[in-house]
Amino acid sequence: MIGGLGAVIGWLVVNGPDTVAERDARRPELTVQILAEGEQPEPNSSLDTMAAKQSEGHGGMAAGSEGEAGDQGTPGAPGDGQGEVAGTMPPEQQGPRFELALVEETEKGMLPIVAPDGRTAWETYARPFEADPSRPRIAIIMTRMGISRSLTEAAIEFLPAEISFSFSTTASDLDDQVALAQKAGHEVFLDVPMEPFGYPANDPGPTTLLTSLSAVDNLNRLESMLGRTVGYAGVIGVKGSQFTTDEEALTPVLSVLKERGLMYVDSAASSRTIALEIAGTLQLPRAIANWRIDDSPALAEMQRRLSALERTAQRSGFALGVVPPLPITIDLLASWAATLPERGLVLAPATALANKQSLR
Structure with missing residues (x-):
């Protein structure tokens, strides 16, 4: 158990991977606190998710991703309907606008994830911006x-x-x-x-x-x-x-x-x-x-x-x-x-x- 936790924590400390092969070759380790006999580590969904992606060979991208982020869209813009991508919540629903494909349900609430088609929250919820690139x-x-x-x-x-x-x-x-x-x-x-x-x-x-x-x-x-x-x-x-x-x-x-x-x-x-x-x-x-x-x-x-x-x-x-x-x-x-x-x-x-x- 202790060794398994150390391996997962060590996986996090990735220094500059350009490819999945490089990630595997350059994976450093972190020292973690030794648990007392019988003591159980507190669970963490980010560690679990990242470990699962590593074992599946996704290299940090969601299932079904082509490795490219989708086009930047407006906040709450509907998905394209492909695969498992879900649309936005109904407009009459109270609360923030978001895409179902960009969240996962956890005990700590809905946490952001990369969508199955590779779209990310930072691009999807970015305010659209077009300006003369020569202007500061x-x-x-x-x-x-x-x-x-x-x-x-x-x-x-x-x-x-x-x-x-x-x-x-x-x-x-x-x-x-x-x-x-x-x-x-x-x-x-x-x-x-x-x-x-x-x-x-x-x-x-x-x-x-x-x-x-x-x-x-x-x-x-x-x-x-x-x-x-x-x-x-x-x-x-x-x-x-x-x-x-x-x-x-x-x-x-x-x-x-x-x-x-x-x-x-x-x-x-x-x-x-x-x-x-x-x-x-x-x-x-x-x-x-x-x-x-x-x-x-x-x-x-x-x-x-x-x-x-x-x-x-x-x-x-x-x-x-x-x-x-x-x-x-x-x-x-x-x-x-x-x-x-x-x-x-x-x-x-x-x-x-x-x-x-x-x-x-």
């Missing part, structure tokens, strides 16, 4: 959405649909608020709190992923968050200045996000984050924040950071900012976004920056 792109993710319903509704009312929303999984009416955001055209992410420097004095909450936990425990926490709602394109790591510098803790988490067809956004809580390097090795769709607006800066400081975001986009072609849902940030973003075209910039959803930024 700026993406904004508003995090911690859902904690205040009034701020969620204000953001939906006043902000352009190109701004992406990332919801806290602690929101009491998460499904309803996600559905409101989807209806207004915003693509949706989930906040995943990760261990910051100074933990536990600096504690993001009980679901925080920790370097002190085993891979199984962290993946159980991750699954619990992923199962809170449906119809999202990916996750953004919140805090995480400690966690995103720890390769052994971070790699299994990013591996599962890859296997479940999601996109990962790093909030760049630490300049020493290695998340993008690992994500690139795993071929996980990724992006990283270039600038963050904190909870309490003065208006002038917020404007300075938005200007810096523009300069980053003009210099490199792509820039991503992370902002909190505050009345002042909603007002500022609404007026700022309207001025971007006159400066030759385009506001883009976060998924439009996937794999576009340099690793450093």
